[in-house]
Amino acid sequence: MSNYPKNCWYVAAxxxxxxxxxxxxxxxxEDVVLWRGASGVVTAFENRCAHRAFPLSHSRxxxxxxxxxxxxxxxxxxGACVHIPSQPRVPIGMNVPVFPLIEEPPFxxxxxxxxxxxxxxQPPSAVWVNDAGWxxxxxxxRVNANYMMIHEHYLDFSYATVVHANDIPKxxxxxxxxxxxxxxxxxxxxTRIMPEASLTDWQADATGLDQDRKYKHxxxxxxxxPAMHRQYWDVETSAGKDYTTTRTHAITPETACTTHVFMQSSRNYSTDRHEATSRLRSxxxxxxxRDTAILEMAARHSGYDAWRGGVEFQADLASLRARRIVGVMLAKEAGPHALRPGLAPNTREDSLSPLQPLTS
Structure with missing residues (x-):
């Protein structure tokens, strides 16, 4: 059973x-074929010819x-068929379904x-991606896991000191x-405000800041x-300048248990240093x-149903709120009396203050 709302813009490519x-x-x-015509316009069809369901991805x-x-x-x-080489007329109504598209580069x-x-x-914007200052x-x-596992993983960064221990300030x-x-x-x-800390190797290499000093993080x-997550890591200098590294994750379900991730990493520092780009890319x-390995291990072992049924921590609050938003979207699509089992909004956190721990 899928748990992704379809009335939402997702990144196709x-x-x-x-x-x-x-x-x-x-x-x-959905099996989709995307192609760009001579005019430059991108079109998306269902990836099946109306004649014998041949994959139109093998077309020209x-x-x-x-x-x-x-x-x-x-x-x-x-989507209308306008020519068939073997006969003079096209059968009435011969066409393929067409999906609405919006191209806003890079997506x-x-x-x-x-x-x-x-x-x-309208799709959400990725404001930094085309900004000259970034x-x-x-x-x-591609991740072999349900798309909500990826969202909830990114919204819970408390695992960072375990999974990414060497990349977090000591x-x-x-x-x-x-x-x-x-x-x-x-x-x-x-938002999390960190204690003042020194820079890790990747931060020092990318920013060029003094690794022996401490900074606010x-x-x-x-x-x-449901289609996008943004993550930010800021380092503030004593002069009050923020060095921001941000990742925009476009998260598109492929199936109920596989997901495409399209990532754009932006920064407002060292903008002309190719060495910084290479360091950050690596x-x-x-x-x-590492994130993908963790998610796929959990997906293979338990799947999303067991994942969402676990005991919650304070760090899960953002994930639970996102889960509720998706639940409401699914309920609207299903209709007022057709909530699907297991996908209804999770109301357990409603009575909690935003910063109250979820421990029972």
């Missing part, structure tokens, strides 16, 4: 992935049309839910409690939507590899 060579990808349980682009690689059925960008967003609802919604690089990977033996939690109808943001994260690839 990055802009540079989509060319005039059709790209097949499974997104939210001809101008602003897609030509099936089996019988040569030719489709216009609106191409797709909507697999109700087409009518797409018109009144430098950004990208990475992507003065921080355990992650402090949330300093602040902000909750809206659709988003959750938390701040870690924060935001559940933006460091964050190792972080992603």
């Amino acid at each position: 990055t802009s540079d992935e989509i060319t005039d060579s059709p790209l097949g990808r499974r997104l939210l349980g 682009v001809d101008g602003d049309r897609l030509v099936c690689g089996y019988h040569g059925c030719t489709y216009a960008a609106d 191409v967003w797709i909507w697999t839910g109700s087409p009518a609802a797409a018109a009144s919604s 430098t950004t690089f990208a990475d992507s990977w 003065e921080i033996g355990s992650m402090p409690a949330f300093s602040d939690v902000e909750i809206s109808e659709t988003t959750v943001t938390y 701040r870690e924060s994260g935001t559940f933006v939507s 460091f964050l690839a190792q972080v992603a590899e």
